[in-house]
Amino acid sequence: TEGVSPLGWLYMDGRYIREVHRQHGSVPMKTFPNMPFVKFVKWAALSGIRRIRPLYWLDYDKEATKQFLTSEYGWEWYGGHHLENRWSHFYHTYFLPRRFAIDQRVNELSGRVRSGQLTREEAKAEYDLDPVVDPELLAMVKKRLGYSEERWEELMSAPHRHYTDYPTYKRTFERLRLLFWLLYKLDRVPKTFYVKFCQPVA
Numbered sequence: 076t077e078g079v080s081p082l083g084w085l086y087m088d089g090r091y092i093r094e095v096h097r098q099h100g101s102v103p104m105k106t107f108p109n110m111p112f113v114k115f116v117k118w119a120a121l122s123g124i125r126r127i128r129p130l131y132w133l134d135y136d137k138e139a140t141k142q143f144l145t146s147e148y149g150w151e152w153y154g155g156h157h158l159e160n161r162w163s164h165f166y167h168t169y170f171l172p173r174r175f176a177i178d179q180r181v182n183e184l185s186g187r188v189r190s191g192q193l194t195r196e197e198a199k200a201e202y203d204l205d206p207v208v209d210p211e212l213l214a215m216v217k218k219r220l221g222y223s224e225e226r227w228e229e230l231m232s233a234p235h236r237h238y239t240d241y242p243t244y245k246r247t248f249e250r251l252r253l254l255f256w257l258l259y260k261l262d263r264v265p266k267t268f269y270v271k272f273c274q275p276v277a
Contacts, residue, residue: 079182079267079270079271080179080182082238082271082272082276083237083238084175084177084179086238086243086245088112088115088243088244088245088248088272089109089110089111089112089114089115089244090111090112090242090243090244091238091241091242091243091244092107092109093109093111094241094242094243095241098241112244112247116254119258119263119264120258120263125262126262126265135190136192137187137192138192154207155167155168155180155206156179156180156183157179157183161212161215162216164209164212165212165213165216167179167180167206168206168207168208168209169206169208169212169213172206173231174231175235178202178206180201180202180206181202184198184201184202185198244272245272245276248272248273249272249273249274249275251273252269252273252274255268255269255272255273256269256273
């Protein structure tokens with residue numbers, strides 16, 4: 076039931092991360108495991124690592140899984156897709172929707188519609204419910220990041236930047252799409268990578 080985020084919603088490659096950090100970061104990236112292009116190609120083509128994705132081969136039913144976990148293990152539903160910890164809860168219910176008008180529930184709900192677990196009408200009804208933002212969580216995030224209310228509002232209302240505003244490997248991925256198609260066929264890179272990053276943007 077996972078979806079693939081549109082390219083303009085979430086973009087990531089090693090060069091992009093390095094450039095965003097260079098322009099906006101203040102703490103050295105000494106231990107961050109960034110992956111430059113050559114290292115990525117070596118990892119994909121030569122490492123011999125095979126990805127095993129069991130959920131690709133299982134008939135996964137989200138509601139049945141939730142009921143099983145609750146009855147067998149006393150598990151409690153945490154309220155939404157990717158809301159399993161406080162940081163991801165803040166990121167998905169507050170930051171992405173309010174800063175960039177991005178609602179990641181679209182990915183999950185459309186995946187459940189495609190798999191027949193929801194009708195379009197049921198998905199729309201769920202989507203129309205606004206995400207619940209915990210004010211205590213928001214206060215904690217501001218405190219942890221050391222932002223005053225004024226600084227927070229300044230950052231939240233700053234002009235938006237797009238991934239195309241920064242140097243990336245996107246053009247390189249496009250030029251080498253035949254190589255990445257082959258790596259996809261050999262199961263060395265995911266199909267989602269090939270489709271999302273290696274195709275020219277219209």
